[in-house]
Amino acid sequence: MRFTQSERLVFTGDSVTASGRDREDPMSLGEGYVRMIAEALPASATVxxxxxxGNRARDLEARWTADVLGLAPSVVTVLIGINDTxxxxxxxxxxxxxxxxxxxxxxxxxxxxxxPGERRGAPRLFVMTPFLLPVGPGQQTWYEDLAPRTEAVVxxxxxxxxxxxxxxLALSRAAGVHGAAALAPDGVHPSPLGHRVIAEAWLAAAEAAGTDGAAGIGQDRE
Structure with missing residues (x-):
């Protein structure tokens, strides 16, 4: 699938996705992986x-119709689960x-x-796995809850x-090179480097799934 002017890509989830977005501005992308992905896609695609x-899955469900389906997306990406843990x-x-x-x-x-009455096809779905990079006391024990939750997501x-x-997996591999704190200082919220790893993982998955038209991060938008 080549991203065109008619494409609308909606990313949703918790603070990892929000990443400081201005909730008063519907086109605010925040400063994290969503912005990085948008900058790597053709300029004609709407992100x-x-x-x-703070969202957990139940919070996301409560606003799904308004904040996802109501935007008539052609691509939906969701990242949820770490707050549930x-x-x-x-x-x-x-x-x-x-x-x-x-x-x-x-x-x-x-x-x-x-x-009802909708003629366009169903959106293409991207589901991102929740993650944890333990850096604080006791965070390693969170895997007791997070590991089966991640399996459920997959x-x-x-x-x-x-x-x-x-x-x-992408962040775990990167942590082996850079260290966990360099990617997520509190183990949950990514640094700019952590967000870049996430963006690159999404772009690689999109390319593998046949969604061509995605340039590499840092390249000029078409």
């Missing part, structure tokens, strides 16, 4: 960021993996279902024919 700080350890708020998986399944199923995305972007 929208609806990430929202984090809130267990810092606030005691549980998000059982089966419930999380069922929620993600509903989101993807609803996205692929044609709207399983659900695959079942819906989505392109899976293994951000967790």
């Amino acid at each position: 929208v960021n609806t990430g929202l700080d 984090w809130r267990r350890y810092d606030r005691g708020l549980l998000s059982p993996v089966p419930e999380f998986e069922a929620c993600l399944d509903r989101l993807l199923t609803g996205t692929l279902a044609p709207a 399983r659900t995305a695959t079942a819906h024919g989505a392109t899976v972007v293994r951000t967790d």
